[in-house]
Amino acid sequence: MLWSKTLIPTTREVPADSEIISHQLMVRAGLIRRISAGVYDWLPLGWKSLMKVNAIIRHHMNAIGAQEIHMPALLPADLWRQTGRYSDYGPLLFKVKDRRNSEMILGPTHEECVTELVRAYITSYRQLPLTLYQIQSKFRDETRPRNGLLRVREFFMKDAYSFHPSLESLTQTYNDMFKAYVNIFAQCGVPAIAVEAESGPIGGDSSHEFICPCDAGEDVIVQAEDGTYCANLERAVPAEAGQKSFADAPAIAPEPFTTVETPHATSIESVCTLLKITPQQMIKTMVYQRVGAPDAPPVVACVRGDHEVNESKLRRLVGPVELADEDAARSKGFAIGYVGPHVANSIGVTLVIDADALMVTGATTGANAPFLHVTNFSFAARIDPQKAGAPIVADIRNVAPGDRSASGSPLKFSKGIELGHVFKLGTKYTDALGAVFADEKQVNHSMIMGCYGIGPGRILVGAIETGHDVDGIIWPMNIAPYEVVITPIKFEGNVATAATELYEKLKALGVDVLLDDRDQRPGVKFKDADLIGIPLRVVVGDKGLSAGQLELKMRSKKEPSLIALDGAAELLADMVKTLRAIK
RNA sequence: CGGGGCGUGGCGCAGCCUGGCUAGCGCGCUUGACUGGGGGUCAAGAGGUCGCAGGUUCAAAUCCUGUCGCCCCGACCA
Numbered sequence: 127m128l129w130s131k132t133l134i135p136t137t138r139e140v141p142a143d144s145e146i147i148s149h150q151l152m153v154r155a156g157l158i159r160r161i162s163a164g165v166y167d168w169l170p171l172g173w174k175s176l177m178k179v180n181a182i183i184r185h186h187m188n189a190i191g192a193q194e195i196h197m198p199a200l201l202p203a204d205l206w207r208q209t210g211r212y213s214d215y216g217p218l219l220f221k222v223k224d225r226r227n228s229e230m231i232l233g234p235t236h237e238e239c240v241t242e243l244v245r246a247y248i249t250s251y252r253q254l255p256l257t258l259y260q261i262q263s264k265f266r267d268e269t270r271p272r273n274g275l276l277r278v279r280e281f282f283m284k285d286a287y288s289f290h291p292s293l294e295s296l297t298q299t300y301n302d303m304f305k306a307y308v309n310i311f312a313q314c315g316v317p318a319i320a321v322e323a324e325s326g327p328i329g330g331d332s333s334h335e336f337i338c339p340c341d342a343g344e345d346v347i348v349q350a351e352d353g354t355y356c357a358n359l360e361r362a363v364p365a366e367a368g369q370k371s372f373a374d375a376p377a378i379a380p381e382p383f384t385t386v387e388t389p390h391a392t393s394i395e396s397v398c399t400l401l402k403i404t405p406q407q408m409i410k411t412m413v414y415q416r417v418g419a420p421d422a423p424p425v426v427a428c429v430r431g432d433h434e435v436n437e438s439k440l441r442r443l444v445g446p447v448e449l450a451d452e453d454a455a456r457s458k459g460f461a462i463g464y465v466g467p468h469v470a471n472s473i474g475v476t477l478v479i480d481a482d483a484l485m486v487t488g489a490t491t492g493a494n495a496p497f498l499h500v501t502n503f504s505f506a507a508r509i510d511p512q513k514a515g516a517p518i519v520a521d522i523r524n525v526a527p528g529d530r531s532a533s534g535s536p537l538k539f540s541k542g543i544e545l546g547h548v549f550k551l552g553t554k555y556t557d558a559l560g561a562v563f564a565d566e567k568q569v570n571h572s573m574i575m576g577c578y579g580i581g582p583g584r585i586l587v588g589a590i591e592t593g594h595d596v597d598g599i600i601w602p603m604n605i606a607p608y609e610v611v612i613t614p615i616k617f618e619g620n621v622a623t624a625a626t627e628l629y630e631k632l633k634a635l636g637v638d639v640l641l642d643d644r645d646q647r648p649g650v651k652f653k654d655a656d657l658i659g660i661p662l663r664v665v666v667g668d669k670g671l672s673a674g675q676l677e678l679k680m681r682s683k684k685e686p687s688l689i690a691l692d693g694a695a696e697l698l699a700d701m702v703k704t705l706r707a708i709k
Numbered sequence: 710c711g712g713g714g715c716g717u718g719g720c721g722c723a724g725c726c727u728g729g730c731u732a733g734c735g736c737g738c739u740u741g742a743c744u745g746g747g748g749g750u751c752a753a754g755a756g757g758u759c760g761c762a763g764g765u766u767c768a769a770a771u772c773c774u775g776u777c778g779c780c781c782c783g784a785c786c787a
Binding site for chain 2: 145160215272
């Protein structure tokens with residue numbers, strides 16, 4: 127491609143509405159343009175990279191026998207009502223009405239649609255397993271789109287869905303997918319580590335996320351320093367968290383259970399400062415309400431003062447809950463800011479106690495009255511199981527610095543971008559939609575599903591977050607919009623002829639090449655070439671030509687080198703092939 | 710949804726508090742000349758209903774009200 131014939135609107139200035147480096151560079155290099163919050167145009171350079179990512183994904187999906195299909199973005203709302211997700215998805219779902227007033231949605235994901243499809247055609251175990259995939263736009267009405275392509279309302283997603291007659295079959299495909307994902311990210315040249323993630327309905331080791339480690343990421347991952355454990359913070363389990371029940375609460379005779387005045391000290395920190403104690407000596411008591419049923423008995427969660435409630439874990443135990451509305455909770459008798467676990471003795475709640483919190487004795491916690499805390503609290507002494515119901519004891523906290531893995535190795539924390547997710551779904555959708563198959567004995571069973579997503583746009587974000595310098599993007603060869611850029615010092619005379627000749631030869635050799643034929647000063651061309659990050663740059667200049675030489679510079683390297691004009695195209699084509707192969 | 714901030718040529722901003730000449734600056738763009746290995750210089754230009762609507766005023770980019778849009782923090786996020 128000739129630079130003058132395409133659209134590469136580079137800018138020197140950082141766009142005002144961007145925060146993270148990948149967003150800034152994608153706009154400055156002319157890859158994308160925002161048209162509305164979380165909605166972007168893909169310009170030629172960005173689109174070319176995205177198509178390369180998609181081609182890599184396709185290759186690896188096809189290699190494990192998945193079949194590509196295309197499904198509509200516009201879906202009937204009824205289908206989503208049948209699985210309950212019309213309401214579960216809530217305001218995240220884009221809803222539209224057609225002229226007949228029928229409700230439609232813009233698909234945020236396609237489990238319903240693909241299951242409906244498979245239900246229609248698959249009736250026998252002989253037709254299974256089957257894996258279908260799509261790469262297409264998905265829509266989510268995010269509360270807060272942000273960070274360029276990291277969180278958007280319309281985005282591309284590769285989603286694969288597999289259907290199985292047995293768990294063994296599902297596991298086989300899951301493992302194939304897992305390996306395909308490793309290969310996809312490697313071939314794209316973007317770092318990705320597999321971590322254990324929310325496991326869903328089947329439990330166990332049945333869900334992994336692939337995370338690109340970088341500070342711009344929104345996910346927190348937990349890794350054991352010895353490399354034996356890797357999990358999303360949502361899921362990470364502290365090694366010490368054994369199976370405990372309320373009966374395990376230490377029955378130490380408590381010191382006098384006293385009430386102390388703590389005016390305006392509603393946080394763990396402020397109470398600690400006031401009473402000169404440490405957070406480890408406190409019990410934090412959080413009030414949650416049932417999602418969609420704010421009048422149902424609340425859930426009260428207790429963790430040690432230095433710990434945080436992990437809402438994912440809590441939800442797995444008690445169902446969908448959210449932090450209670452403060453005013454509503456106060457009207458029910460909760461002294462928000464001064465709640466203690468023993469509130470369960472007087473108000474009907476579901477009490478959930480973290481295993482670590484349970485073991486604290488002589489704790490300080492809220493007195494269930496404004497401006498008051500109590501000291502020398504212990505669960506065994508102060509919770510009356512008759513009145514408080516049967517308290518649930520479980521791991522409901524986030525792991526924290528200081529925790530160790532099962533192997534005894536310290537846990538470290540880092541941020542990352544979720545690039546992909548493989549997931550054993552089970553029969554949630556096939557049950558709801560009646561997607562059944564007949565086995566050898568003509569007995570019907572719901573098909574067992576797996577689903578496997580990748581965000582191609584996020585692969586670009588991850589590649590840029592982890593591959594850039596002060597001058598711009600440094601693309602990996604396989605997803606670079608062009609593999610070689612030719613930069614003539616001046617696009618005239620011999621130089622233009624030589625540059626054009628090299629350009630034609632490289633094209634003929636199957637290299638994706640960009641020729642900067644603009645009438646611009648060399649400095650402008652160099653700056654732009656660096657900004658858009660093409661892996662190989664060839665400079666054609668008078669001085670070099672008279673010596674029969676060209677200058678070659680790798681974007682990732684600091685120093686250029688000289689190559690002979692004769693055979694330059696072949697040499698470059700070889701280099702490109704070599705760099706494509708590096709995984 | 711809560712908190713904070715911003716809407717002024719394509720981009721980045723000043724002007725607003727304290728209303729008043731023709732609304733400025735940098736980048737980019739056009740034309741010409743010089744220049745030609747890291748966003749060059751000079752000259753001459755084009756380009757803006759100051760987000761939108763209403764109000765106050767002799768007079769509104771500036772003050773008031775409403776509204777729309779966007780960004781950041783939080784909440785939320787298969």
